[in-house]
Amino acid sequence: xxxxxxxxxxxxxxxxxxxxxxxxxxxxxxxxxxxxxxxxxxxxxxxxxxxxxxxxxxxxxxxxxxxxxxxxxxxxxxxxxxxxxxxxxxxxxxxxxxxxxxxxxxxxxxx
Numbered sequence: 315x316x317x318x319x320x321x322x323x324x325x326x327x328x329x330x331x332x333x334x335x336x337x338x339x340x341x342x343x344x345x346x347x348x349x350x351x352x353x354x355x356x357x358x359x360x361x362x363x364x365x366x367x368x369x370x371x372x373x374x375x376x377x378x379x380x381x382x383x384x385x386x387x388x389x390x391x392x393x394x395x396x397x398x399x400x401x402x403x404x405x406x407x408x409x410x411x412x413x414x415x416x417x418x419x420x421x422x423x424x425x
Contacts, residue, residue, distance in 0.1 A: 315331060315332065315375065316332065316374045316375070317329045317330065317331065318330050318331075318332060318335060318371065318374060318376070320335070320350055320359070320361070321359075322352040322354065322355065322357060322359055323357070323359060324352070324355050324357055325352055325354045325355050328352055328353060328354065330350055330353070332371070332374050332375030332376045333375070333376075333377070334350055334351070334353070335348050335349070335350045335371060335376045335377075336348065336349050336350070336376070336377055336379065337363070337368045337371050337372065337376050337377070337378045337379070338378070338379045338380070338381055339365060339368055339378060339379075339380055339381075340380075340381055340382065340383060341380050341381070341382050342382055342383045343383070344365055345362070346362070346363040346364055346365050346367070346368045347360055347361060347362050347363050348360075348361055348363055348367075348368065348371060348376070349361070
């Protein structure tokens with residue numbers, strides 16, 4: 315079995331067996347990355363990559379997963395963006411059960 319050299323940001327160069335790495339490729343834009351857990355410090359590292367490197371990893375036996383960008387990225391959004399004041403108001407509303415119930419009733423049309 316081929317050993318794969320990777321670099322841990324804390325420990326430097328390490329060698330891993332193919333099952334110790336996992337690669338991912340986005341089917342929408344071709345972006346790729348791989349991850350591994352350093353056998354020395356147990357820190358998980360995620361490294362951006364290119365499809366060619368992922369192909370080489372796959373040929374060495376590294377599992378490759380394909381994923382797609384979430385459909386929500388294509389949704390059209392209307393209205394104003396929320397701001398810091400909106401977040402604070404929402405936080406305060408969550409602490410007031412009656413006010414929260416009133417607002418929820420307004421949303422579902424039960425005034």
